[in-house]
Amino acid sequence: MTALPPAAAPASTPTLPSPRFDEFPRYEALTRLLFSYAEACPNLVSVRSIGKSFEGREIWVLILTNTATGIDVEKPAFWLDGNIHAAELTACTTCLYYLHDLLSKYGTDAQVTHLLDTRTIYMVPRLNPDGAELALADRPRHIRSSTRPYPFDEEAVEGLSVEDIDGDGRILTMRVPDPHGGYKKHPDDPRLMVARQPGEFGGEYYRLMPEGLVINHDGLTIKVNRDSEGLDLNRNFPAGWRQEFEQVGAGPYPTSEPEVRAMVDFMVGHPNIGAAISFHTHSGVILRPCGTRSDEEMAPEDLWAYQRFSRLGEQHTGYPAVSIWHEFKYHPKEVITGTQDWVYEHLGALFWVVELWSPNKEAGITGYKWIDWFRDHPVEDDLKLLKWSDEHCGGQAHVEWTAFMHPQLGPVEIGGWDKMNFWRNPPPHLREREAARFPAWMNQIALSLPKLELLRTEVRALGPDTWRVRMAVGNSGWLPAYVTKQALARKQTRGVMFEIFLPVDPEVGLISGKPRMEGPQLEGHAPKQTQLAFLPERDITGDRAYGEWVVRAPQGTRLSLVAWADRAGTVRTEVTLD
Numbered sequence: 001m002t003a004l005p006p007a008a009a010p011a012s013t014p015t016l017p018s019p020r021f022d023e024f025p026r027y028e029a030l031t032r033l034l035f036s037y038a039e040a041c042p043n044l045v046s047v048r049s050i051g052k053s054f055e056g057r058e059i060w061v062l063i064l065t066n067t068a069t070g071i072d073v074e075k076p077a078f079w080l081d082g083n084i085h086a087a088e089l090t091a092c093t094t095c096l097y098y099l100h101d102l103l104s105k106y107g108t109d110a111q112v113t114h115l116l117d118t119r120t121i122y123m124v125p126r127l128n129p130d131g132a133e134l135a136l137a138d139r140p141r142h143i144r145s146s147t148r149p150y151p152f153d154e155e156a157v158e159g160l161s162v163e164d165i166d167g168d169g170r171i172l173t174m175r176v177p178d179p180h181g182g183y184k185k186h187p188d189d190p191r192l193m194v195a196r197q198p199g200e201f202g203g204e205y206y207r208l209m210p211e212g213l214v215i216n217h218d219g220l221t222i223k224v225n226r227d228s229e230g231l232d233l234n235r236n237f238p239a240g241w242r243q244e245f246e247q248v249g250a251g252p253y254p255t256s257e258p259e260v261r262a263m264v265d266f267m268v269g270h271p272n273i274g275a276a277i278s279f280h281t282h283s284g285v286i287l288r289p290c291g292t293r294s295d296e297e298m299a300p301e302d303l304w305a306y307q308r309f310s311r312l313g314e315q316h317t318g319y320p321a322v323s324i325w326h327e328f329k330y331h332p333k334e335v336i337t338g339t340q341d342w343v344y345e346h347l348g349a350l351f352w353v354v355e356l357w358s359p360n361k362e363a364g365i366t367g368y369k370w371i372d373w374f375r376d377h378p379v380e381d382d383l384k385l386l387k388w389s390d391e392h393c394g395g396q397a398h399v400e401w402t403a404f405m406h407p408q409l410g411p412v413e414i415g416g417w418d419k420m421n422f423w424r425n426p427p428p429h430l431r432e433r434e435a436a437r438f439p440a441w442m443n444q445i446a447l448s449l450p451k452l453e454l455l456r457t458e459v460r461a462l463g464p465d466t467w468r469v470r471m472a473v474g475n476s477g478w479l480p481a482y483v484t485k486q487a488l489a490r491k492q493t494r495g496v497m498f499e500i501f502l503p504v505d506p507e508v509g510l511i512s513g514k515p516r517m518e519g520p521q522l523e524g525h526a527p528k529q530t531q532l533a534f535l536p537e538r539d540i541t542g543d544r545a546y547g548e549w550v551v552r553a554p555q556g557t558r559l560s561l562v563a564w565a566d567r568a569g570t571v572r573t574e575v576t577l578d
Contacts, residue, residue: 006430016100021097024350027126030060030125031060033096037100038062040103043068050262050266054259059129060124061122062124063122064103073235074564075118075570076477078272078445079121079124079267079542080095080123080278082279083279084234085144086132086427089424094279095124095352095436096435115446118451119449128146130562131143131147131453134147134194139163139164141171142171144227144229148229148231148232148257149228151252160210160224161215162210165404166402171211172414172415172416175206175401175416181206183206183208188480191209208248214220214408231257232248233259234338236257236260237254239342241254247336271492273349273566275351276349277351278351278352282356282358284361284577285321286321287321287323288322294326299486302484302485302486317441329371339351348489350445350484359388359426360381360385363394364384367537368546385397393427396418396422397417398417399415450477450483451483452564453571465555467553468550469551470549473546475524475525478526481495481523493565494518496568499515499516499567500516500547500562502515502551507554511550512550513550522543522565558575558576560573
């Protein structure tokens with residue numbers, strides 16, 4: 001019997017790159033960094049392209065596993081991606097931090113070593129390289145996702161186009177004195193603009209608008225133009241896809257965008273992926289499915305698994321974990337679909353969206369409800385945030401108002417909240433801290449994935465040239481081999497498959513059994529109830545199965561046996577008939 005080779009730690013500690021997690025790398029620097037990790041640890045990491053972006057940039061995936069213990073596709077896998085939205089750059093940083101954490105600990109940390117020896121991590125740090133590059137430009141623009149013009153190709157001929165007009169590398173807010181304006185200066189701190197109260201009159205009021213240029217200004221009316229790049233790649237996935245009139249930025253048809261199509265093709269082509277996380281910003285919250293239906297409509301077993309792993313996420317990260325449907329809707333009457341719906345609803349893999357970073361929490365604001373806070377909140381919260389900017393961000397989260405001669409509007413002031421660098425993303429000195437919250441949780445998810453293992457093989461002589469051959473396997477993972485009931489409902493996973501390979505010899509043949517057979521679905525070792533339940537569990541060994549054949553062959557013949565489960569990996573062995 002031949003088993004997989006033992007885990008092999010590197011002969012010497014590799015010299016890893018030294019990335020700066022307080023900076024966001026441009027595309028070329030990011031590419032060099034990824035390949036430098038592969039050069040430093042060729043036995044643990046490789047870099048491949050899963051496709052090209054709209055502008056032709058390669059979309060890099062890192063494949064992390066110890067190749068000495070087997071190839072990536074024959075191990076259970078965990079997927080993570082970041083930066084599908086252009087300005088949500090901390091998502092990329094969090095992926096890079098995890099990459100560095102895994103490689104720096106391999107061979108010395110038992111958990112990480114076991115993880116990379118037995119599982120695969122597929123990591124796409126920057127799924128949307130074009131949008132990120134525009135967000136990082138010297139004169140940045142903060143579009144939602146891809147740089148492809150959508151839904152129309154033509155440029156705007158009127159209205160305000162949002163952009164950095166004073167050349168300071170930031171897109172802030174313009175304030176213009178206007179007796180009909182909806183904002184006023186806070187009486188205790190005139191830097192802070194607060195809403196005018198219902199029925200209020202007789203004060204000094206301002207109209208606020210995004211920093212930008214006004215095309216064909218008529219001297220009276222201003223309408224802010226939508227970005228000409230109006231796609232939201234997170235609305236382009238197949239599950240629950242709806243046209244533009246129902247879901248803004250969805251694209252002309254599901255997976256119409258190359259970035260989304262690359263991810264979908266890769267994940268469909270790698271059925272060993274059993275769980276996934278997509279990193280976004282901001283809110284400081286872990287979001288779990290479903291996005292289109294309530295918890296009551298989910299398979300109870302799936303809901304219980306989500307709740308269990310989400311609680312672990314809360315413990316490891318300090319982020320609360322909530323249901324998208326019940327607690328994180330942009331509008332109470334709207335349904336939002338995206339990656340989370342496709343990965344769970346269609347593939348039946350576990351999936352979370354992590355919204356990194358909460359400036360509210362940093363400022364000491366507690367007890368708020370996620371999306372509702374952005375619609376309305378007490379002015380005391382704004383004062384707390386302003387104090388946080390002064391004390392912890394050098395006054396850069398909220399920028400002092402500065403006079404500027406606008407080419408169309410005349411005298412204005414530019415300032416206010418720097419949403420790109422302090423709202424969508426943490427200030428530089430806090431980025432590594434946010435990223436460091438997540439490796440332990442991701443390790444625990446990945447190590448809970450189903451893992452097929454060879455228990456034993458048996459050869460029994462039934463006659464001079466007749467043999468019964470049996471291969472027994474088990475699932476050593478916490479999760480079942482199918483991972484979710486949704487995967488079974490969508491027929492995304494088969495039972496454990498057994499295969500026998502016979503030498504080409506007229507004296508060798510199968511008497512019973514088939515060259516390839518499907519066995520049962522394997523459960524994991526997660527208890528289905530506590531020890532104090534009324535009735536005992538019945539299927540005590542639901543994590544085990546065997547394949548059996550009767551073979552005609554001369555004594556001494558060698559046979560190859562293989563077993564695999566789509567999400568639990570592959571085991572191989574050989575037996576000799578004697």
